[in-house]
Amino acid sequence: MQQFRRPTDPAGVRNRxxxxxxxxxxxxxELLDRPGTKxxxxxxxxxxxxxxxxxxxxxxxxxxxxxxxxxxxxxxxVNDCFLAVLSSHxxxxxxxxxDGEPVQLxxxxxxxxxxxxxxxxxxxxTQACRGGGLDDGVEVDSAxxxxxxxxxxxxxxxxxxxxxxxxxTPPGYAAFTNLYGSVFLHTFCTLLQEEGNRNLELTxxxxxxxxxxxxxxxxxxxxxAGKRQMPxxxxxxxxxxxxxxxxxxxxxxxxxxxxxxxxxxDNVTTQTPSIS
Numbered sequence: 001m002q003q004f005r006r007p008t009d010p011a012g013v014r015n016r017x018x019x020x021x022x023x024x025x026x027x028x029x030e031l032l033d034r035p036g037t038k039x040x041x042x043x044x045x046x047x048x049x050x051x052x053x054x055x056x057x058x059x060x061x062x063x064x065x066x067x068x069x070x071x072x073x074x075x076x077x078v079n080d081c082f083l084a085v086l087s088s089h090x091x092x093x094x095x096x097x098x099d100g101e102p103v104q105l106x107x108x109x110x111x112x113x114x115x116x117x118x119x120x121x122x123x124x125x126t127q128a129c130r131g132g133g134l135d136d137g138v139e140v141d142s143a144x145x146x147x148x149x150x151x152x153x154x155x156x157x158x159x160x161x162x163x164x165x166x167x168x169t170p171p172g173y174a175a176f177t178n179l180y181g182s183v184f185l186h187t188f189c190t191l192l193q194e195e196g197n198r199n200l201e202l203t204x205x206x207x208x209x210x211x212x213x214x215x216x217x218x219x220x221x222x223x224x225a226g227k228r229q230m231p232x233x234x235x236x237x238x239x240x241x242x243x244x245x246x247x248x249x250x251x252x253x254x255x256x257x258x259x260x261x262x263x264x265x266d267n268v269t270t271q272t273p274s275i276s
Contacts, residue, residue: 015081015243017053018073019044022088022098024060029100031089039181040127044085047189051198051244053083063097067107074111081121081243082112087185090128092171093155105165106158113160121202121241122163127182131172156234163236166206168213170232184231187212198244205244206233 023037045055058069070084086105088095094102105126112122159165168175168184176183188209191197197208214230 013077013079014054015052015079015083016073016076017044017048017055017083017085018069019055019057019085020061020066020069020087021057021059021085022061022096024098025089025096026062026099029098031096031100034087034089034177036177036179036181037087040087040185043181043189044185047192048083051192060098062099063101063103064099066095066097066103070108071111074114075116077116078120081123081241082117083123083125083243084108085125085127085185087127087182090126090130092130095126095128106155109155109160109163109165110158112163113158117160120162121237121243122160123202123243124163124165125168125185125188126165127168127175127177127184129174130167130169131174156236159234159236161236161238162241164202164206165234166209167232167234169229173229176229183213183229184209187216192244195246198246199242200245201240201242203233203235203237203240206231 019041021037021041023034025031025033041057041059045057048055058066061069066086073082073084086095086108088097090096091102093106094104096102105124109124155165168182180186191205191208191212197205200208210231210233
């Protein structure tokens with residue numbers, strides 16, 4: 001079954017994107033501020049708005065505020081696709097609020113297992129470390145290095161059907177960010193700014209995102225030179241969805257695209273941002 005993007009449904013309900021970014025932490029919290037987050041948020045807002053998403057931005061929320069936000073968002077109507085971006089410091093299975101307290105990702109995912117979100121594509125992008133490991137082949141978004149298998153199992157089991165989660169990095173590893181933002185979210189936006197990528201089926205788009213980050217980024221600096229990053233996909237999708245595809249002007253429908261299209265390196269923009 002294929003599902004293509006429609007800007008709105010007959011009732012005027014749009015696809016929605018919720019951007020949660022923590023750049024500044026409360027006084028006394030032993031986590032570094034993340035100045036590049038503002039640039040990521042601006043680029044995401046601009047890119048997704050052009051694709052017809054209603055974008056809501058939430059900055060520097062506490063852990064309880066983040067939890068309550070997603071509890072409420074899970075009950076709001078959406079057209080075909082709900083997209084969430086969580087950007088903060090993190091460890092395996094959680095991200096941190098501005099108060100330094102953890103927000104369990106499994107709890108967030110479980111909120112969307114309801115009638116309102118049934119048969120909707122639910123996409124989560126998580127820009128946060130999942131440990132302190134570095135990939136050979138930062139200001140980093142990591143606090144602790146823990147990746148128990150029980151946490152991975154809990155996250156997968158809590159994600160409802162038709163949910164896709166793309167992590168900036170695998171379990172146990174750090175995610176890159178600097179004053180210019182994160183390579184993960186910047187690559188995502190760059191892909192969506194190119195028509196050939198927008199028209200890809202969702203999992204194929206995530207493959208290109210992984211390719212762009214893994215092969216076209218390499219950290220620089222005395223301590224991090226040569227380190228790389230590899231995004232990690234968790235999916236419970238049961239159908240092909242094209243949430244960013246352009247509608248055809250002649251028919252009003254998106255082009256018939258194969259979810260098994262091969263990734264060609266010629267179509268991936270090469271980038272080598274500095275981490276130092």
